[in-house]
Structure formats: structure tokens, C-alpha cells
Amino acid sequence: MKEEALLLTAPGALSGESNIAKLLGFFGVAWRSLTPEEFFAQLNAGDENSSKVRLLCSADTFLRVTKRLECGLEDVRLWSKRVHSAFVYAGDAPEVLQTLLRRLTRSDATAIRQINSGAGDIRVSESWNDFCGVMAGVRVRASAANAGTSFILNGLNQQGQRNIISSDDGANFLMIEYENVAVFLSASESIIDIDSKLTSQNFDVREDFLNTVPPVLYIKWAFADICWNAPQANACLVIDDPLLKPNYGCLNFGELLALMERYHFATNIAFIPWNWRRSDPAVTRLFKQEPEHYSLSIHGCDHTAAEFGSYDRQCLRSKVKKAVDRMSGHETSTGISYEKVMVFPQGIFSVAAMDVLKRSNFTAAVNTDVLSVDPSRPAIAVSDVWDVAVMRYGSFPIFTRRYPSQEIANFAFDILVGKSCVIGIHHDFCRDHYKHLLELVNRLNALTPPLSWRSLGEVVRRSCRCRNVSPGVVEIEMYGAELRLENHSEQRQRYLVRRRESEPSDIKEIRAESRELEWSFSEGYVHFEFELEPDQKVIIGARFHNFSGNSDGRENLSYRVRTRLRRYLSEVRDNYIIKHNLPFSGFSD
Numbered sequence: 200m201k202e203e204a205l206l207l208t209a210p211g212a213l214s215g216e217s218n219i220a221k222l223l224g225f226f227g228v229a230w231r232s233l234t235p236e237e238f239f240a241q242l243n244a245g246d247e248n249s250s251k252v253r254l255l256c257s258a259d260t261f262l263r264v265t266k267r268l269e270c271g272l273e274d275v276r277l278w279s280k281r282v283h284s285a286f287v288y289a290g291d292a293p294e295v296l297q298t299l300l301r302r303l304t305r306s307d308a309t310a311i312r313q314i315n316s317g318a319g320d321i322r323v324s325e326s327w328n329d330f331c332g333v334m335a336g337v338r339v340r341a342s343a344a345n346a347g348t349s350f351i352l353n354g355l356n357q358q359g360q361r362n363i364i365s366s367d368d369g370a371n372f373l374m375i376e377y378e379n380v381a382v383f384l385s386a387s388e389s390i391i392d393i394d395s396k397l398t399s400q401n402f403d404v405r406e407d408f409l410n411t412v413p414p415v416l417y418i419k420w421a422f423a424d425i426c427w428n429a430p431q432a433n434a435c436l437v438i439d440d441p442l443l444k445p446n447y448g449c450l451n452f453g454e455l456l457a458l459m460e461r462y463h464f465a466t467n468i469a470f471i472p473w474n475w476r477r478s479d480p481a482v483t484r485l486f487k488q489e490p491e492h493y494s495l496s497i498h499g500c501d502h503t504a505a506e507f508g509s510y511d512r513q514c515l516r517s518k519v520k521k522a523v524d525r526m527s528g529h530e531t532s533t534g535i536s537y538e539k540v541m542v543f544p545q546g547i548f549s550v551a552a553m554d555v556l557k558r559s560n561f562t563a564a565v566n567t568d569v570l571s572v573d574p575s576r577p578a579i580a581v582s583d584v585w586d587v588a589v590m591r592y593g594s595f596p597i598f599t600r601r602y603p604s605q606e607i608a609n610f611a612f613d614i615l616v617g618k619s620c621v622i623g624i625h626h627d628f629c630r631d632h633y634k635h636l637l638e639l640v641n642r643l644n645a646l647t648p649p650l651s652w653r654s655l656g657e658v659v660r661r662s663c664r665c666r667n668v669s670p671g672v673v674e675i676e677m678y679g680a681e682l683r684l685e686n687h688s689e690q691r692q693r694y695l696v697r698r699r700e701s702e703p704s705d706i707k708e709i710r711a712e713s714r715e716l717e718w719s720f721s722e723g724y725v726h727f728e729f730e731l732e733p734d735q736k737v738i739i740g741a742r743f744h745n746f747s748g749n750s751d752g753r754e755n756l757s758y759r760v761r762t763r764l765r766r767y768l769s770e771v772r773d774n775y776i777i778k779h780n781l782p783f784s785g786f787s788d
Contacts (some may be wrong), residue, residue, distance in 0.1 A: 202283070202422055204230035207238055207256035209263065215288055218390040219255050219414060225393060225582055226418050226426040227666060230255075235263045242277045251283035253421045255414075257290040261382075262299045268378060269302075279379040286417040288385040289350055296386070300352060303375050303382060311350045311386065314341065314371065321366050321408060330374075330420050331363065333432070333614045333646050334412060337607060339405045341366060350386040364413065372413040385413035393582040400546070400568040401599055402584045404612040415615060427617060427664040427676070429587070434620040434643065434650040435658045436636075437542065437565065437600060439469045439498060440769070441626055443478035443486070448626035448773035452482050452493075458633055459492045464640050467655035469498035469542040472525035473766055476532075483533040494654035495537040496565065497522050499544035501762045502769075508547040508572045515555040516746050523559070538656030540565055549573055550592055557595035558705065558743050563588065563659045563679040565598045567623050585616045587662050588678040594701045596678045598659060603628065603639050611646055619662045620650060627777050657683070660738065668695065681740045686731035694731070697724040698741065707742045 204223055208216050216232075223230045233241065238254070256264075264285075268275050289296045297311045325336040351369035363383075364372035372385045387409040404411055418426065441447035459466060486493045499506055500522040509515055526537045539561045543552075546568035553571070556564060569579055569589050577591040588596035600621035601609055610620050620643065629636055643650060653661070660683040665675045671690055675682070677698040686692045700706065703720040710716060711729055716739070718727040731737065754762075 203252045206232045207260045209260045215390040218392045228422045254285040258296045258299045261287045265302045282380045284381040286383045291388045303377050314351045333611045339408050339608050397579045429617040431651045432614045433658045434652050435655045436466045436622045443482040448778050449630040450626040465652040467494045470495045471498050471502045472522040473501045475525040475529040486535045496540040496655050498542045502544045505547045507543050507552040510551050512551050519559045553592035553595045563596045590699045594699050617664050619658050685736040694729045700725045705743045707744050709741045711737050711739045
């Protein structure tokens with residue numbers, strides 16, 4: 200029998216219970232809601248050989264559970280036998296939390312107090328990797344970690360106690376054994392609402408660390424066998440803009456290759472198609488010889504200001520067609536293949552641009568920003584950016600990437616929720632002999648589980664979430680227009696694949712390489728099945744109907760002159776001004 204999630208509620212329950220339910224649903228964990236009285240009735244009537252339950256509730260509700268346990272030996276026996284663990288969050292009544300804490304520890308010396316923004320770093324323990332996983336050792340500043348809504352637990356020194364998240368002043372999240380059951384106590388007043396509207400261009404876990412990380416860590420640990428998981432932690436470094444010349448700004452392609460080989464990472468160049476005739480043969484040889492280290496994606500077309508922020512589909516179709524034609528010409532002349540993955544210039548895009556890319560059969564977009572420029576864009580929730588890819592724009596995926604300034608905490612959290620680790624930089628991050636880049640790579644490579652560095656296209660193909668339904672049957676959610684499936688087991692595997700689709704009529708076909716697959720549509724998802732023998736692998740691709748009509752938009756002479764000037768001025772800026780730290784107040788490319 201599968202693990203069971205029981206959400207304990209009480210009359211006048213706080214919004215936290217609802218938010219916990221949303222988290223369970225996001226990770227694919229089925230749950231039931233019971234009062235403490237209903238829970239004990241079930242405990243007494245249930246089969247003692249069934250799987251152990253996991254409880255989630257507020258401190259106020261759990262206090263009622265402890266009072267019941269103090270009154271009956273039979274309840275305590277069943278509790279120890281049938282409960283796997285419990286997750287408890289503080290709620291907004293400090294006196295209740297303190298009473299509960301003293302009951303759990305059986306000590307009146309324990310106390311709580313409000314955490315303040317001057318508490319220094321808040322850190323995740325490095326001594327319990329089985330629970331903390333990729334977040335082990337992560338630190339954030341208390342001033343950014345919603346400190347005003349959390350407490351510090353002081354005076355605890357119990358046998359079997361583990362501090363999971365803490366600062367110098369005490370614990371913020373810990374595990375205490377209570378009647379032989381692990382109780383995970385979060386000192387945060389609330390739980391993040393993943394249905395809340397995103398207010399920035401990406402989710403920043405540092406701003407909601409204590410409301411977010413404890414419940415997610417618990418759910419991923421307690422329901423590891425049934426919740427959605429990523430098969431691998433894939434990673435890629437993406438450098439925007441550089442020409443394929445031996446030296447570009449602070450970047451030297453030969454030096455970077457040697458560092459990739461030594462420090463174990465892979466780099467994608469977001470290549471501006473306008474430069475398709477300008478690649479140096481010595482650099483193109485590196486790319487052809489080292490496809491596991493170097494790859495190319497498409498970075499706009501001309502890389503003019505907001506060129507993919509247009510609402511004109513015919514203009515956008517012309518841009519996309521010209522970009523693909525140029526990249527194909529570059530492939531023909533250099534032998535370097537490219538991925539049909541779009542990295543938007545300046546991160547700017549419109550809903551129309553996403554539709555054009557989808558129907559031009561791009562695999563995905565990879566971007567730092569997830570909010571389009573449209574005045575009436577789709578509402579993007581926190582859960583959308585926690586997902587493997589953002590699918591709100593006509594079901595064409597945006598795989599998010601982050602700049603190094605967003606710190607290890609955000610990269611680690613992305614991996615925790617099942618996303619890939621994609622880092623975006625410009626050439627100037629390679630200054631000082633790649634010092635800052637190597638510091639970042641080393642810290643990422645120290646995470647657990649280890650990262651699988653790949654080309655950007657392979658990161659997209661391998662980005663999915665899966666869970667075992669039964670022996671030999673795996674459920675997969677696909678995001679990009681292509682999915683790589685590999686059967687590493689010793690038995691034949693049946694894959695039940697689904698992919699979100701807002702317009703199923705856009706689909707032309709779904710193929711597993713040369714074989715066309717039958718598919719169905721229901722409840723917003725395309726569904727199809729596939730089977731693989733042991734060690735067999737395949738790439739499954741969805742293709743969409745192209746636009747009809749003429750897309751041969753021609754730019755006038757003024758546009759062409761301005762574009763050329765922009766490109767050359769950008770190179771002067773990168774190769775001389777930025778590289779040598781000269782004062783500059785020019786345009787932003």
C-alpha cells in the first residue's frame with residue numbers, strides 16, 4: 200500500500216493547511232483531511248500491517264494530538280506502530296508553539312522568541328544528507344528569509360533531536376522524536392501559497408526561505424517513493440552573445456575548454472544568428488570536436504532591442520525563419536549543429552513570440568524572465584515557475600535559467616523541486632582568469648546529487664518528471680517538444696507519457712524517431728504510451744502545424760545599417776571597454 204498523507208485540521212483552521220494541500224498536490228501526493236478525533240478513530244480501526252501514515256498540521260492542531268496521546272496507552276502504541284512521521288508548522292500563536300515545544304521535549308526550559316533580521320546567516324544542516332539532499336549546507340541571509348514571520352527555538356538539547364535549519368541563535372526547523380515518531384517542527388508562522396501570483400521575473404527562494412524549504416524538504420523525504428521526481432539533475436552554463444572567435448571579451452574558447460575538462464561542466468553559447476558568417480575555423484573545430492562540452496542555441500535573430508517583444512505574428516515569423524535559415528547556413532559552412540532552443544535577447548518576449556516559436560517547431564525557450572511584455576499576459580503563479588518549465592504560454596515551454604547573483608540557494612532549490620540547473624552569464628563573468636566562474640561551478644558540483652552537465656538541447660530533452668505507478672510502469676510528464684527516454688532497468692518498461700497542451704489541434708504528429716505514435720487528449724493533456732526494452736533509448740518528438748502565408752519580411756536599408764552598427768559597437772564595448780574596465784555609459788545590448 201502506498202504512503203498516505205493525512206492533513207489534520209481543526210475548526211477555524213488557518214490558511215496553512217490549504218497551502219500544505221497545494222504543495223502535496225504539486226508533488227503528486229494524494230491526501231485526505233481529518234480532524235484529530237477522526238484520525239484517532241481511524242488509527243484504532245485500521246489494519247496494523249498497512250503502510251504508515253504521514254501527518255501534516257499546525258502547532259495548534261498537533262497540540263490536540265499530544266493531549267490525546269497523554270491520556271491513553273493504546274493510542275500511544277498505535278501511534279508508534281502506524282505513524283511514520285509528522286510535519287508541524289508554528290502558526291501565528293507563539294504561546295501555542297511554546298506549549299507544544301515543552302510537551303514534545305518534556306522540558307520547561309525550552310522557549311521561543313521572534314527571529315530578527317540581524318540573526319546572521321540561516322543555514323541548512325550538512326549532517327543529514329538523506330533528508331536535506333541538495334539543500335545541505337545552503338546558507339541565506341536572515342534579512343532576506345522572511346525573518347519577521349518565524350521564531351527561534353531555544354534551549355533544546357534532546358536525545359534524538361536534529362537541527363535541520365538554524366542560525367547562531369537557535370533552530371528554525373528541527374526533528375524531535377516523540378513517542379518513537381519523528382516530528383518535524385517548523386518555526387514559521389505560515390506556509391508558502393504556491394497559487395499566489397508571481398511578482399518578479401522569477402521565484403527567489405531567499406525571500407521565502409523559512410515558509411518554503413521546510414515543507415518541501417519534508418514532502419520530498421516522506422513521500423520519496425510516490426511523489427514526482429526528476430530522473431537526473433541536469434545542468435548547463437549558457438553564455439550570451441559571443442562570436443566564435445578565439446578571444447571574445449574576457450572569454451577565450453581554448454582556455455574555457457581546458458577548464459570544462461578539468462572542472463567537469465558544459466557550456467552553451469547563445470549565438471546571435473546575425474553573426475552566422477563570422478565564425479573562426481579554429482573555434483568551430485573545437486565545437487565539432489567537443490560536442491559534450493560546447494553547444495549552440497539561438498539568441499534572437501539580429502539581437503536588436505526587444506525584437507521578440509513584438510505582437511505582430513507575421514513580423515515574428517519572419518524573424519524566426521531568418522534566424523533558423525542563418526543557423527542552418529552556419530551549420531552547413533562550419534559543420535556545427537545547433538539546437539532549436541531560443542534564448543530571448545534581453546529576456547524580452549511576447550505571447551505572440553511564444554506561439555510563433557511553437558509552430559516553428561522550436562524545442563523550447565530558455566530564459567531568465569518568465570513574464571511576457573503583454574499588458575494582458577497570462578497570470579503566472581509561483582507553482583508555474585517551480586514546475587520543470589513554465590507552460591502558461593500556449594503550452595510552449597520556458598525553461599528558466601538564473602544569473603550567479605541569485606546564489607546557490609536558488610540553484611539548489613530549483614534542483615530540489617525537479618528543475619534543471621541552467622546558469623546564464625555574459626563574457627565578463629569570466630574575468631580574473633575565470634575565478635568567479637570556477638567558484639560557482641565548484642559549489643554547484645559539490646551539491647548532492649551530483650549534476651549531469653550536458654548540452655542545452657540535451658538538458659531540455661531530459662527535463663521531465665516521473666514516478667513509478669507499478670512494477671514495470673512509469674508515468675512521465677514531458678515539457679519540451681522533444682523527450683529522451685532511456686530504460687536503465689533490467690526489465691521491459693511501459694511509459695505513460697503526458698504533456699500539457701492548450702490547443703491540441705496545433706499538433707501535427709507525435710513520433711518516436713521513425714514511428715508515429717497514437718495519442719489522445721483529455722483534461723488539458725496529450726496522452727500516449729511507449730515501451731522500451733532494457734538499455735533501449737529513444738527520442739520522442741511532438742511536431743506542430745506551421746503558419747501559412749508569406750513570412751519573407753524584408754528590412755529596409757536604415758534598419759540594416761542600424762543593426763550592423765549595433766553589432767559592431769557591442770563588440771567594441773565587449774572586447775575593449777568592458778574587458779579592460781574602462782568607463783562606459785553606452786547602450787545596453
